[in-house]
Amino acid sequence: MIVSERIPVTVLGGFLGSGKTTLLNRLLHEAHGYKIAVVVNEFGEVGIDGARVSGAERFVELDNGCLCCSINEDLQETLLELQQFGGFDHLILETTGLADPLPVGWTLSRERLVDYYRLDCLMTVVDALNLEAALAEAPEAEMQIDRADLLILNKIDLVEDAEARTVDRIRSINGRAPIFPAERGNIPFEVLLAASPGESRKLPGEVVDQHQASFETWTFRTDRVLSDEALEDFLYESPQGVYRLKGIVRTDGDSDWTFFSSVAGRFEMEAHGGPTPETGAIVFIGKSLDRVALEARCEGLILS
Numbered sequence: 127m128i129v130s131e132r133i134p135v136t137v138l139g140g141f142l143g144s145g146k147t148t149l150l151n152r153l154l155h156e157a158h159g160y161k162i163a164v165v166v167n168e169f170g171e172v173g174i175d176g177a178r179v180s181g182a183e184r185f186v187e188l189d190n191g192c193l194c195c196s197i198n199e200d201l202q203e204t205l206l207e208l209q210q211f212g213g214f215d216h217l218i219l220e221t222t223g224l225a226d227p228l229p230v231g232w233t234l235s236r237e238r239l240v241d242y243y244r245l246d247c248l249m250t251v252v253d254a255l256n257l258e259a260a261l262a263e264a265p266e267a268e269m270q271i272d273r274a275d276l277l278i279l280n281k282i283d284l285v286e287d288a289e290a291r292t293v294d295r296i297r298s299i300n301g302r303a304p305i306f307p308a309e310r311g312n313i314p315f316e317v318l319l320a321a322s323p324g325e326s327r328k329l330p331g332e333v334v335d336q337h338q339a340s341f342e343t344w345t346f347r348t349d350r351v352l353s354d355e356a357l358e359d360f361l362y363e364s365p366q367g368v369y370r371l372k373g374i375v376r377t378d379g380d381s382d383w384t385f386f387s388s389v390a391g392r393f394e395m396e397a398h399g400g401p402t403p404e405t406g407a408i409v410f411i412g413k414s415l416d417r418v419a420l421e422a423r424c425e426g427l428i429l430s
Contacts, residue, residue, distance in 0.1 A: 131280050132244040135217045136318060139268040140251030142223035142370040142386070142411060145280040147175050149251060149311025149318075150220055154181035158315040163214040165204060167222050174372045174409055175220075177400045178385065200300045201233055209242045216319055217243065223370070223411075224266050228273050249318070250274035250303075251311070252296060254288040255392070261295075263369065271299045276306070282296045283309040284392075291310045344417050354379030354395075356427045361386060361393040365420060368412040374398050375406035377427060422425040 130331045147166075154162060164182040166175055193271060201219075201416065206209060208217070221227050231245045250270045251261060260267035282288035289307055306313050353375040364371060371388040381397035383406075388394075410420055 129378050131217065132242060133217055134246035134319075135219060135225045135234055136229075136246055137225035137248045138218055138220045138251070139225060139249065139270050139273070140223065140280075141253060141270060142257070143252040143253055144307075145174075145311045146223070146251050146253040147178050149280070149308070149313070150218065151178060151181070152311050153218075154179070155316055156356070160216050160315075160319055161214040163211075163217045163242050164220065165201070165208075165217070166220045166226070167201075174374060174385075174407065177374055177403060179220075180400055189322065201230070202236060202239065202351070205233070205239055205243065209239075217317075217326065224264075224268070226269055226273065233385070248273055249276045249278065251278045251280050252292070253281055254279050254292050255284045257292050257295060259300050268299055269298060270347065274300060274303045277303045278311070278313060279305050279307045280311055281309070283306045283429055288421045290393065299406045342411075342413065344410045344415050344416055344420060345423060346410075347404050347423070348375070348428060350406075350428045351376045351378055352406070353377065353429050355385065358395065360423065360427060361388045361395070362394075364388055365410075365416075365423060367372065367414050368410050368420075370411040373406070373408035374403050375408065388411070 138146055139409065150164065156162070162182055164179060166179055198410065207281055208214075219230055221230055227248050227250070227407055234240065234243045234245050250273065252270075257267075277300065279289065279292060279296070285291065289305075291306060319385060346430060352375050357375070357377060363373065371393070374383060374385050376382060377384045379395075383398040383402065384393040385398040408424060
């Protein structure tokens, strides 16, 4: 099978809270005429991001691991199932914020997959607001920038002179990839779906998996209703050691179910319009998490 007949694949990566899911949702709701299949992986026990992605021709979510290591074989089986399903002309693999995107792309070169899929682009979303903090915090952030064929410099609306402040820093890590500035992941769909038209990406043969030791995750689950006001106060004062917070819970606010996301001291809360979860969940991602203290804080959010 020649390259042009294979399904192009975009591997969408980026550090925690960079805006990958926001970008993906924008793409899925544009009138571009593509039929898109999406595979989303999350770091943690509960599929928060999966419940936030909608509009794909076919949606497959892999929980409880990371695409680039412990469930890589599951990814291969998922891609084979999608091949049998058919009916789509572009595939997007959104990796966890702690993943090395390279092994995900490498999977596409395996037997039975290489004849059906081709890697179009390794794309990394970069958080302009928290770039320096991410680079200082974790090697994964730098690795994801270094691996990229194309870089989306997101959240430029939140930083004065964002490009002037960040491009040189990014270029010191990756001097080859084009950089596209974006606000809330809003970039032309052509950038995402035709980053390397007609080319099949060649990957190096050695991959070092180093993300598992850097971060840990813990999930608080509850079927009870949380105080909307208390939750907002909680997000204002992110617990020590927590880099990223996200969740879907029932609250006493204007909507029954509320989605929230917090990274580096900045957060958002909004009505959850996707499928109703079986239970509420708050996912913590960070270092040296005090799970006893976190559970106590979460219990304090529940309405008596």
